[in-house]
Amino acid sequence: MPPPFILIVNPGSTSTKLALFEGQVQQSAHTVRYESTELKRFGGIWDQFEFRMTGVRAWLHPQIHSRLSAVAGMGGLLRAVQGGMYRVNAKMLADAHANLQGEHASNLGCAMADALAREYGCRAFVGDPVSVDELIPLARYSGHPLIQRSSLSHALNIHAAARRAAAAFGRPLDGTRFVVAHLGGGISVAPVLGGKIVDVNDANSDGPFSPERTGGLPLQQLITLCYSGKYTETEMRSLIRGHGGLIAYLGTSLATEVERRIAEGDSVAREVFEAMAYQIAKEIGAMATVLNGAIDAVVVTGGLAGSAMLTRWIEQRIKFLGQVLIYPGEDEMRALAEGALRVLEGTEEAMEY
Secondary structure (H helix, E strand, C coil): CCCCEEEEEEECCCEEEEEEEECCEEEEEEEEECCHHHHHCCCCHHHHHHHHHHHHHHHHHHHCCCCCCEEEEECCCCCCECCCEEECCHHHHHHHHCCCCCCCHHHHHHHHHHHHHHHHCCEEEEECCCCECCCCHHHHEEEECCEECCCCCCHHHHHHHHHHHHHHHCCCHHHCEEEEEEECCCEEEEEEECCEECCCCCCCCCCCCCCCECCCCCHHHHHHHHCCCCCCHHHHHHHHECCCHHHHHHCCCCHHHHHHHHHCCCHHHHHHHHHHHHHHHHHHHHHHHHCCCCCCEEEEEEHHHHCHHHHHHHHHHHHHHCCEEEEEECCHHHHHHHHHHHHHHCCCCCEEC
8 A cells, every 4th residue: 555645734924834745755845935014914813824725725736646645734822732643623623713822823734734634535633732731730830829830832843852762762752751952933841751741841931042032031120121111012022922032132033143143253142142052951951850860861953953053052061961862953844744644554543632
């Protein structure tokens, strides 16, 4: 029997990434990019749905020479779920449309997968959505009963990196203990016990600063800023998520640009970049304590893991914890394809949302 064809749909803030897999082999890929001026004419992300679908279909139709077996979409800010693959159903679509835990382009993923699956007569899934919540009870405490910590993380890539590391050790995933650091536009650092994300910082409001986000901030100074009269609530949220981190300090979110400045002798760029590495290393150390320091490896992954300068600084501070594995890139498309393939081959059961 020939391997199944699987389409992957990953909507982001200014693009929709597409990939067509035949089994585990990627046959083609494409990114539909949007100018910010194009998107500004829409009131919200759901107003963009048909606009995005038009671009997807324009690329997809000429690519399909065999019947699709599945479409897997990026999971968004849905309700809290365990990690794994989920069948797209009416309840999931309703929660996505309601922007249940916030408005983000990834919320479109399940609806785009569902629409395309209906067109091609196949099954629709999402895998390891951002809202995967496998936290242990102690990790939910914040310091005040009015505020509870919850899990919103780069779960898809964290789980994929943990599976890759388990395979490298030649051990079943459920018998491993890793700290996985996803380094991208946002940063998630998680102790992963037996394949479960048992704690994690909220990349939108906690943990290390990143290319675009502030991470955790001193609360008293933040409260003063909130009530200074200089910023609206919307402006404060934008300051923390989208205009924080490297952008706020250096005016760029590109690690390659920061490294270029460092190479040219920019001491400020060097200190800021090293400060980000310092905070990432601190978070990794903190998460190692969740596993009592008994870990198989620290796994560093995501787009920023491709920066040898950054990962070297991080590794210098955390190497006492043990082996450090560097897996550059996010590879979310492959992770979704492999998850759908496991379901189609019967080695994993798709869950009901």
